[in-house]
Amino acid sequence: MDEAHAKRRRRDLVVAAVLALIAALVPLFVKDVYVQNIMVLTLMYAALSQAWNILGGYCGQISLGHALYFGLGAYTTALLFTKFGVLPWFGMLGGGLISAVIAMALGYPTFRLRGHYFVIATIVIAEIGFLLFHNWDWAGAALGIDIPVRDDSWAKFQFTRSKLPYYYFALVFCCVAWLVTWWLENSKWGYWWRAVKDNPEAAESLGVVVFNSKMGAAAVSAFLTAIGGSFYAQFVSYIDPESVMTFQFSLLMALPAVLGGIGTLWGPVLGAAILIPLTELTRSFIGGSGRGVDLILYGTVIVLISLARPEGLIGLFSRRPKAKGAPQ
């Protein structure tokens, strides 16, 4: 039986490698910039949702405030670069670390809350973050920050002529987020998180330090989310609170995981691959006047999913091995 388990994990790894390879080759055939743009966003949201899934899916702490960490990543990179000339790569790392620390500082009081109360707290805290940045003059307040773009450069991580470098970074980011999850899933942390999600009291009786488990999940999740924020800042080269810290980002990180399969390895990737192109396409078809139609779409998707397949679309692909041995 150990063999079956090891085999399953190896199979996941092989599938991921094949998918990554295909994704790496796609831009050779797809030259359309608009489509490339959608692919970059899809990969980014797949990674972000994977990050969200660590805290929300595996550890069961549903956060609808991850826009805060996304925004922190974006702002840290942009501020460090425009004010101090620090290269985005360091800003990315810095943003990740700051977010991880803040996630733990916020987790200290909020992880005592359960269920809906925790969700409400995450929404409110992210909203406070939004308002702070909205009114913080040094950080550009409501006007935001314009990242000066000169020439294409890997050091400054900015490219004007082609979207491909962004595409490949997003792909690597997505692969890293997936690999981190893959590795954590079969570690002490992964087991602890799932135990905490299912039954904290029983987990404690088995030696699981519930509070620390949540803190660990929050830190990893926030770190990866902030990396995504840093990337996004470089990708769009202009950020303001509206464009990186609104509630909609929190939703867009949670939804792919929920759609694809919450607390599963492949859920976020599958969910993002469906939801993000769908969102972008509806937006462009309906045009500027259709603002909000994508939100209607999310709502519909959530309702359909929770009715038809509460475990997520991944349930269509993988069947659990049939029960062996009759109950006695």
Add this chain to the structure above:
Amino acid sequence: MTAPLLETRGVWQRFGGLIANSDVSISVGRGEIVGLIGPNGAGKSTLFNLIAGVLPPTQGSIIFDGEDVTRLPATARCARGIGRTFQVVKSFESMTVIDNVIVGALIRTTVMREARRKAHEVLQFCGLDARADVLASQLIPSEKRRLEVARALATEPKLLLLDEVLTGLTPTEAQTGVELVRRVRDTGVTVLMVEHVMEIVMPLVDRAIVLDLGKVLVEGKPADVVRDPKVITAYLGDRHAVGA
């Protein structure tokens, strides 16, 4: 005589005006199977939770393996060798049976391969290995009880606290359970079990402690305990004690 594995010294627990345990001092020797019995509301579950570390006692101390563990939380007590089951089963429903047990095994090792091996070993011991890859939510009630025991055993406890694991089972299932508890003891684990159903526990335990109204009423050999007038009074009322 060697020091007992577990000792409670003058333990009190008050919930507001309600006194659930008053001045309870019991001891459990190494390798014993001890039954904690008593009528409803006697304070069994409270005492059980105090020993497992779910809540600290209002007063008194709990000594485990020569160490004062009174102020330690449940996680730390598990690490020291106190394993427990829950009266109302608390399986990790979204996880498979084997994964449930691995969670317990991970307190002794962080090497996944080792934890998985240990979990299979424990499942085999509890007769659940055939169901290893089934989701815990798909188990039938008696299997869930055994999963509770397996999970606790995976933490390699010195003392196993069983909270009504035999209650509500069919006679055959209960008999299997009794044999399992005996085999657990044979591996060197001390067992303290709360039970409601006297006729199941009495043949199994080496010693019985009867709680009533939060106090220790009687303790001794099961055969003596069941004949004790005080016990009969506690369970059935004064009228029935006359003939004893």
